[in-house]
Amino acid sequence: MTEPGTTRSQVLLADRRRKLQMLAAQPDRVFELFVRSALQLTQSDVAAVSLVGEEWQxxxxxxxxxxxxxxLSLSFCAHGIETGTTxxxxxxxxDVRFAQHPLVNRDAGLRSYAGHPIEFEGEQLGMLFVMSAQPRTLTPEQMRWLQDLAxxxxDAAASHERIFKLQISQRRLLDFASASSDWLWETDSSHHYTWLSDRFxxxxxxxxxxxxxxNPPASPMRDGAGRxxxxxxxxxxxxxxxxxxxxxxxxxxTPMGDRLISYSAIAKFGSDGMFRGYRGSAQDVTHRIGAxxxxxxxxxxxxxxxxxVPxxxxxxxxxxxxxxxxxxxSESVRQLFEITPEKLALDCGPMFDxxxxxxxxxxxxxxxxAENSGQPWSQTFRVVLPEAGxxxxxxxxxxxxxxxxxxxxHGFTTDVTESEKAAAEIARSGQQWELASQAAGIGIFELNLSTATITxxxxxxxxxxxxxxxxxxxxxxxxxxxxxxxxxxxxQAFISLAAVSGVIQREVLGVVTTSGEPRRIEFVARAQASRDRTRSRTPVLIGVCRDITEEYAIERLRQEMAETREANRSKSELLSRISHELRTPLNGILGFAxxxxxxxxxxxxxxxxxRVQTIRMSGTRLLSLVNDVLELSRIEQQMFSLQRESVSVNSVVNSGIALLQPLALERALQVEFIGAEHELHVKADRRAMDQVFTNLLSNAIKYNRAGGQATVIVEPLGTSKVQISIEDTGVGMSEAQVDQLFQPFNRVGAEKTQIEGTGLGLVIARELTQGMGGTIEVTSTPHTGSCFTIKLPLAKGSQTGRDSTDSMPAQTDWIEAAGGTALYIEDDPVxxxxxxxxxxxxxxxxLLEAATGAEGLRLAxxxxxxxxxxxxxxxxMSGLDIVKQIRQQPATRRMQVIAVTADALPQQQEMARQIGVDGYWTKPLDLALILKHLRGFFSANPDFPLSTK
Structure with missing residues (x-):
């Protein structure tokens, strides 16, 4: 414990000694009243008035x-006097200052201290303090009481003339303490409030x-139930x-509603015997009475x-x-145990007797x-009653x-004596059970726990x-x-649990037949004692068993199918969210392009x-990739559909080479195209074919050596197929790497390089190619290069499919209409x-704009x-909810409504159409398609003539 500062206590003048002597001469009972008041009002363990001298307290x-x-070296109060305040x-x-104090670290075990200086003739000579065995802080009201008492x-020490008034103040505080509950109050002889505590x-x-x-409320008195x-x-x-x-x-x-208040008070009388009013306490008992x-x-x-209840x-x-x-x-205890509820309320021992x-x-x-484990208790037992036996x-x-x-x-006990009588009836039913169990393939077993034998x-x-x-x-x-x-x-665990729990247990176990065939058998059993409850009981397990091998296999298959469906559903939701998150920024990129x-x-x-065209083409290609990831998900869920038509192979190759030319130039690669003698067409989905070819050519460039070459060769394969080969002069692959090439997320070692990739491109390419009726083959030589070959069905005739620019938004011809108004509800600022x-x-x-559904509905x-x-x-809110409310209002029921969203899933589009959406625009937006839709809308509304701008 540290020594308190000595700036004031080191030199005590004769005047201070005189004042201390005068203070010490005051009657002890004066201070005892304040000490006891402080003890009660602050709910402390210790209270005292201390006087601080030069060396002692x-x-x-x-x-x-x-x-x-x-x-003085052990004094809390010396520190308090030095502070000059509470x-x-x-x-x-x-607290390092007091941690070693004997009142703190020994038997007394006091932890908290609060005191206020006692000032006498202008000098602080002592402290009124309280201490508690628990760490705590006094409430503001308790602190004020302590300060007032100090x-x-x-004042009591300074003037005998004021002692009487202080005694009155002390009695008031003691009265308040004895009557206080929630808030304190005082009235005059006319019952007018003269004082209310802060808690009021x-x-x-x-x-x-x-x-x-x-006056306090004049309402009538109520009983403990509020009546x-x-x-x-x-x-x-x-x-x-x-x-x-x-x-x-x-x-x-009250402002908080009508409250039930409980009042208690002491009547005040003056020295002349005249009534002066009340001092008391009040407590809000609304919740207690309600409870x-x-x-x-x-x-x-x-x-x-x-x-x-029986x-x-x-x-x-x-x-x-x-x-x-x-x-x-409950009253039934009188019959079940022949004991009154009142007797059990005092002692439940007679029930156990x-x-x-x-x-x-x-x-x-x-x-x-059960008490130790916290688990429910369940048991059947016998009782011997004075009357019923x-x-x-x-x-x-x-x-x-x-x-x-x-x-x-919390428990329930019932009489099951009559169930014993039913045992005979059960025995008579044994033959019927035997027939039924044989037909159902159910067997009975009995395990004697004493002899460890099973029958x-x-x-x-x-x-x-x-x-x-x-x-x-x-x-x-x-x-x-x-x-x-x-x-x-x-x-063994099944047997042990059934033996000790007393409740039915179920377990499915694998059994190996004498022929070595594995079977699944279900066992259901519970512990049971001898049927004659008056004799010594032998513990046994009685149970049934049946072969559920086929049922087990069916259930496992059903669970696996359910897990697969759930996994596919979760994956579809993830892909939908990824698509939505990618389409939103793509809308800004492609739109502004x-x-x-x-x-x-x-x-x-x-x-x-x-440059802008390159931005637009790259953005469109990314959009195509996003769409294809969703398509791959549909393949796995058997929901995939490709638009197979006649597609120009040269168009696909030229488009892919043009798109990847910047990447080739960056790596100083030369891309060579060796076409067929005549232009060839294949029966394929143009978008899928674009993705397959671009993926393979991109790999030929990325995994090539600097200054190398990538060669694309197109040639007919017989009379029914077309072969597209993409050769590179890269590092090549081993046979083991080729075998792992089409595994999802397996980059066969490329993950250790700085070349970007996910390990999904080839998987998607193969799935799309197979979906178009084709194949992808790979040959590779380490340190020499690789060759990927696409084989697709040859298209009949010479019809040309969509060229590469079909997947990109076309340049727009702007239109204008006179005086039309549109409202766009969108929270994304771009x-x-x-x-x-x-x-x-x-x-x-x-164009009117709204960033929230509520604002949009208001504007609409x-x-x-x-x-x-x-x-x-x-x-x-959801856009679907907006459309529903628009269709419900007579003023807006016929309004043209178009959904603008990044959600491209077909089921979402169908849901939108069912609730009355006139159009469904998928982000990123094709501005040419927007103008086409607007022209259609304007042509159907003669009030808005069109003009090309």
């Missing part, structure tokens, strides 16, 4: 302290100032009695229900020492086990450990596929040898046109900017535009 008055004086230590054990102690505002929502000078007491007696009438009272409940209106009312209602309901419903509290009681037991001596240890052991009961209960260490049980009936032997001459009884180890090695541990190409006011130079540019080139066409209803364009994925 002594205690003028104190509660909870044995010491009379201590050295001094608080939240946790002395964590000031009161100082927090708990009622009313300001203290608004209530001073006013008005008869005969009616108002609260002011209670106050008129000029008598102390407690827990008078009345209804008080008690609800508890009574639940209790009444439970009591009514329990009357119709057994006893109960709550039981079990203490750590083994004793307990039942807070609740009714248990049969042979069963009691088992019942108590299983209850203790021997009965058999079945009990079930669930434990819950309470914070105080007790265990609260199989005839059907059970057939289930195990045992020979007809095989014995029906086996030592348990012999039966375990019939099982698959991996199933033996599960079988088209705007630049079609800008006639500020036309591009030839070089700029070529997409909104693009649409704004498009409509900005349509002459007088006016207010402006009633001729055309509504909306994104399908808005931050606050």
């Amino acid at each position: 002594w205690f003028k008055a104190g509660v909870g302290l044995e010491a009379v004086h201590i050295p 001094f608080e230590v939240v946790d002395a054990a964590a 000031q009161g102690a100082a 505002e927090d708990l009622t929502g009313l300001t203290v100032q608004s209530q001073l000078g006013r 008005v007491v008869e005969p009616l007696l108002g609260f002011l009438e209670v106050l008129d009695r000029q008598q102390s009272f407690a827990r008078v409940v009345v209804l008080k209106p 008690e009312r609800q508890e009574r209602e639940v209790s009444d309901t439970l009591r009514l229900l329990a009357q119709h 057994g006893v419903l109960y709550q039981r509290v079990s203490r750590p020492d083994g004793t307990g009681y039942c807070p609740y037991a 009714r248990i049969h001596p042979e069963d009691r240890k088992s019942v108590e052991a299983q209850i203790r086990s 021997l009965r058999v009961l079945s009990g079930f209960a669930s434990p819950r450990r309470m914070p105080d260490g007790n265990v609260l049980w 199989l009936d005839r059907n059970a032997c057939q289930v195990h596929h045992l020979p007809a001459e095989s014995p029906t009884a086996f030592v348990l180890a012999q039966w375990l040898d019939m099982l698959e090695p991996s199933a033996r541990e599960s079988a 088209q705007l630049l190409e079609g800008d006639r006011k500020e036309p591009l130079t030839s070089v700029q046109k070529q 997409n909104a900017m693009l649409m704004r540019e498009v409509f900005g080139r349509l002459g007088n066409w006016k 209803l207010a402006e009633q535009p001729h055309l509504l364009l909306t994104d399908m994925n808005l931050p606050d």
Whole structure:
């Protein structure tokens, strides 16, 4: 513990000594009142008034302290006097100044300190302080009380004339402390509020100032359930009695609603015997009364229900020492245990005394086990009743450990004696069961846990596929040898669990027949004792078994199919999201590229046109790749469809070479095209063929050596096929690498290089080629190069398919219409900017914009535009919801609505059409297609004549 500073305590003048002597001469009882008040009001363990001298500190008055004086080096108060104001230590054990103080680290174990200086004749000579065994901080109200009491102690020491007034103040504080609950109050003789504690505002929502000078509520008294007491007696009438009272409940209106308030107060009388008013406390009991009312209602309901339950419903509290009681037991306990609920509410021992001596240890052991594990308890046991004699009961209960260490049980016990009588009926049904079980392939087995022997009936032997001459009884180890090695541990666990739990257990085990065939057999069993409950019981497992090999295989297949469907669904959702995320930025890239190409006011130079065209072609190719990833997903889900038509091979090759020429130039590669004598056409999907060829040629360039060569050779293959070969002079591949080439995400070693790739391109290329009725073949020589060969069916005739520019947006011819209005709902600023540019080139066409669905609906209803364009994925609502609301409003029901979205899945398009969408535009937008749609819309609306611009 560190020494406090000595700037003031080091030199004590004679004047200070005189003042200390005067203060020490004051009667101890003066300070004791303040000490006890501080102890009560702050709810502390220790309170004292200390006087600080030059070397010692002594205690003028104190509660909870044995010491009379201590050295100054051990003084909390010396530190407090040095601060000159209220001094608080939240946790002395964590404070380096006080961690070694004997009151902190020894038996006293005090942790927190709070004190305020006592000033006498202008000098601080001591402290009024409190200490607690717990780390804490005083509340503001407690701190104010401590400060007031310290000031009161100082005033008492300064003048005997003020002692009387201070005693009154002290009594007031003590009265407040004795009556306080939630907030404190004081009235005059006319019942007007003269003082309210700070908590009043927090708990009622009313300001203290608004209530001073006013009366408490005059509403009638209510009982503990919140009901008005008869005969009616108002609260002011209670106050008129000029008598102390407690827990008078009345209804008080507040800004937080009507509240039930419980008032308690002490009547004040002057020295002349005249009534001066009340000092008291008030507590909001609204929630408590409501909870008690609800508890009574639940209790009444439970009591009514329990009357119709064939057994006893109960709550039981079990203490750590083994004793307990039942807070609740239904009336049926009188018949089931021949004990009254009132007796069990005091002690549940008599209930356990009714248990049969042979069963009691088992019942108590299983209850203790359930308490320790937290698992439900379930058991059948016998009781011996004074009147009814021997009965058999079945009990079930669930434990819950309470914070105080007790265990609260909720349980149900019923009489099952009559079920024993049903055993004879069950025996008579044995023959019928034998016939039914044989027809269903169900066998019965019995395992004697004492002798570890298992007995199989005839059907059970057939289930195990045992020979007809095989014995029906086996030592348990012999039966375990019939099982698959991996199933033996599960079988032993199954037997153990069934033996101790007392409930039905189920297990499927692998059995190896005598012919070596593996079979799956289902076992269902539970523990059972001797049927004669009055004799010593032998524990056995009784169960059934059946061969479920075929069922098991079918179920496994069903699960695998379900898992496969779920995996495909998840993958489709992922691909849809990837497509959406890629299409959104592509919309800006391709859209503004088209705007630049079609800008006639500020036309591009030839070089700029070529660059913009390269941007547009690359963006279009990326869009094609995004679409093809979705197509590959459809292939795997058998939802893939290719548009097979006559496609010019030269067109595909020339387009691919042009697209990849910048990459070839970057690597100083030469790309050579050796075409056929005559132009050839294949029967293929143009977009798929573009992707396949571009992927293979891209690989020939990327994996080539610098300054190498890539050669494309097109030639007919017989009379029915066309062969396209892509040769390179790269590093080549080994046979092992070629074998792994078409595995997803396997880059056969290229992942160790700086060449970009995902390992999916060749997989997609092969799937697309096979989908077009073709094949891809690979030959490769390490350090020499590779050759990929595409073989596709030759198309009949010379019809040319879509050329490479078909997949790119065409240059646009702008139109203008007079006075039309469109509304575009889009949260992406780039997409909104693009649409704004498009409509900005349509002459007088006016475009309204909204970034949220709610704003868009408001504009649609207010402006009633001729055309509504909306994104399908808005931050606050779906575009489908917007369309539904538009179609429900008479004013907008016939409005033309077009969905503008990055979601290209067919099912989404179909859903949009079903709710009334007139058009479905997929991002990235083809501006030529937009103008085509707008022309169609304008031509169908003669009010908007068209003109080409």
